[in-house]
Amino acid sequence: MSLKDEFTKQIQAAEELTARKRKWIPGVEWLGSEGTVTTDAVQGEPEWDHILRAWDLDPNEFQIVEPVLFNSWGGDDGLTNRQFKAKVIRRVHAIADIEPLIADAMKHKPKRKSYDGTATFNAVLADWQIGKADGDGLEGTIRRVIDCRDALVQRVKELRKIGRPVAHLNVLWTGDSIEGCFGHYATQTFSVELNRRDQVKVTRRLLTDTLQAWAPHFESITVAAVGGNHGEHRNGKGKMFTGIDDNDDLAIVEQVSEILAANAAAYGHIRFVIARDTLTCTIPSAGWILGITHGHVSRNGANAEGKLRSWWEKQAAGKQPIGDADILVSGHYHHFRVADWGGCFWMQSPALDGGSDWWRTYAGEVSEPGMLTFVTTEEQRVGDIAIL
Numbered sequence: 001m002s003l004k005d006e007f008t009k010q011i012q013a014a015e016e017l018t019a020r021k022r023k024w025i026p027g028v029e030w031l032g033s034e035g036t037v038t039t040d041a042v043q044g045e046p047e048w049d050h051i052l053r054a055w056d057l058d059p060n061e062f063q064i065v066e067p068v069l070f071n072s073w074g075g076d077d078g079l080t081n082r083q084f085k086a087k088v089i090r091r092v093h094a095i096a097d098i099e100p101l102i103a104d105a106m107k108h109k110p111k112r113k114s115y116d117g118t119a120t121f122n123a124v125l126a127d128w129q130i131g132k133a134d135g136d137g138l139e140g141t142i143r144r145v146i147d148c149r150d151a152l153v154q155r156v157k158e159l160r161k162i163g164r165p166v167a168h169l170n171v172l173w174t175g176d177s178i179e180g181c182f183g184h185y186a187t188q189t190f191s192v193e194l195n196r197r198d199q200v201k202v203t204r205r206l207l208t209d210t211l212q213a214w215a216p217h218f219e220s221i222t223v224a225a226v227g228g229n230h231g232e233h234r235n236g237k238g239k240m241f242t243g244i245d246d247n248d249d250l251a252i253v254e255q256v257s258e259i260l261a262a263n264a265a266a267y268g269h270i271r272f273v274i275a276r277d278t279l280t281c282t283i284p285s286a287g288w289i290l291g292i293t294h295g296h297v298s299r300n301g302a303n304a305e306g307k308l309r310s311w312w313e314k315q316a317a318g319k320q321p322i323g324d325a326d327i328l329v330s331g332h333y334h335h336f337r338v339a340d341w342g343g344c345f346w347m348q349s350p351a352l353d354g355g356s357d358w359w360r361t362y363a364g365e366v367s368e369p370g371m372l373t374f375v376t377t378e379e380q381r382v383g384d385i386a387i388l
Contacts, residue, residue, distance in 0.1 A: 037064070120167075174228065175332070285376040345382050
């Protein structure tokens with residue numbers, strides 16, 4: 001054996017010995033809202049900002065928390081090598097909770113005009129999925145919600161200028177307002193940007209601000225809410241294990257109703273209708289019956305329309321309240337569709353989230369995000385459809 005070969009063999013033996021002594025494999029394990037960072041061998045104290053960046057974790061967004069574990073072994077140079085393992089969590093930025101929101105709502109003074117008219121403007125708040133990372137993620141979804149909030153006010157002003165007697169607003173909350181953290185698809189826990197509590201906080205803030213912005217522009221407002229599948233509390237098998245009404249989509253609306261109720265002078269004209277023991281809700285709209293459902297209960301059919309129509313026909317046959325709907329609005333399917341079924345006019349709302357990387361890869365389809373709006377009058381159940 002040559003001197004070079006002998007030297008190489010000694011190096012390999014030393015590396016194998018070091019690997020045997022080292023207890024942990026370097027890397028990052030992430031489990032939704034927290035994870036574990038394991039360093040490579042270092043000498044001295046670890047520089048955590050540098051270590052986090054080495055694993056593509058921004059120190060401004062992630063932080064190391066105690067306790068920090070380590071093991072050590074002697075190096076060939078006589079220095080002690082140490083390896084560290086520590087818990088890492090996403091930094092929680094200040095997000096307003098209920099009490100500050102109530103205090104803010106109390107400051108508002110009524111500045112409403114009186115609006116006469118029999119027409120109703122309808123806005124569908126569908127599938128925000130706050131916390132979802134796909135597409136432009138949380139930041140993009142929040143931006144779209146705010147843009148749609150402002151666009152609605154402008155849209156109503158335009159309609160009034162051309163003679164639409166809009167006085168009432170229906171806000172249709174069709175579910176999947178948050179992303180959730182577990183049980184809906186395989187990579188959800190790994191990819192979600194916020195934990196469940198922070199998803200609820202952000203969504204509650206957005207809905208509160210939205211209703212506060214819309215409140216001065218209508219004589220009356222009805223907020224109708226149903227739960228979606230992402231708001232459910234699920235077990236390890238991805239199945240809902242609590243009641244139908246134990247849903248974060250509904251809890252958020254309930255919390256917002258309590259916030260605004262603190263200032264009846266400014267928001268007393270807002271009424272909340274929250275589904276309790278069902279996945280559907282019906283409300284009047286300019287003399288028509290308007291029904292909403294998230295859409296995940298519709299399963300038999302070749303496409304979204306086929307599934308919703310088959311489901312709705314069974315509801316009508318069973319004389320369920322949603323079966324009387326003149327207008328049926330659904331979410332869940334994330335794309336815009338309309339169909340006149342004769343006795344019922346079906347409207348499928350687009351979503352406001354950043355899309356689905358999985359669906360784009362699987363089906364090759366990408367749908368434009370947006371907020372579905374339309375007008376109902378005594379003479380016409382659906383008109384002036386616009387995606388804002």
